[in-house]
Amino acid sequence: MSNLTKAQEAQFRELVIAKHGEVFTTSRQVAELFGKRHDNVLAAIENLECSDEFAELNFKVCFENSGLQNGKPLKYYSLTKDGMVFLVMGFTGKQAAQFKELYILAFNWMAEKIRTTHELTHWQHDFARREAVSVAKGTEHGQGLARRRIEKHALSQEQAAIHAKLQLCLNLIGEEAA
Incomplete structure (x- = not known):
């Protein structure tokens, strides 16, 4: 999904939410996107005519305080990808078809961002291990020290690249969680 435009990425950030490595949406977002009353x-x-087990796993009832109704808690649902897909499969019409496709893209986009962040974290751990080995070998003898000087330059460039990519992913994920 690397061919997404910046506008699509911004739109997807509004459609799906990521917290603790999980991707979900809300009944309010579904209502807004499908032009339906909440x-x-x-x-x-x-x-929905789904099993109790499926409902329990994919539809979490939530409440938020309303400033409009004297603080009366307003009910909404948090939906997983599977729950959202199950729900909107019952919606019909051209707009429903377009939004179904958009939501699938949005969830896949967010999952890719999370996967990329995890890959970068593993890359960072591998880098730290190789850096430690390089430092240890550099202290053993003269040849090791010469090799360490060469490796240090290459490793510092790699570390800068890791840091830049990880920071970009963290910024994207942070924006979704906010």
């Missing part, structure tokens, strides 16, 4: 989306979720 109470109708809540009713659609509550009337």
Whole structure:
């Protein structure tokens, strides 16, 4: 999904949320994107004919305080990718088809960002191990010290590249979690 435009990436950040390595959306976001009233989306979720186990895993009831109704808690659902797909498969029309495709792209985009961050973390750990070996060998003898000087330059360039890529991914993930 590296061919996404910046506008698509920005749009996807609004569609899906990432926290603790999990990707999800809310019933409010579904209602907004499909141009439906939120109470109708809540009713659609509550009337789904899925197993209790599936519902428990993919639809978490949540509440938020409303400043508009004297602090009365307002119900909404947090939906996993599977829950969202199950729900919107019942929606029809051209707009529904377009949004189904967009949501699939959004979830896949976020999963790719998370996967890339994990890969960079593993790359960083591998780098730290190789750096430690290089330092240890450099202290053993003269040839090791000469090799260490050469490796140090290459490793410092690699470390800068790792840091830049990791920082970019962390910034993207941080924006989604906010």
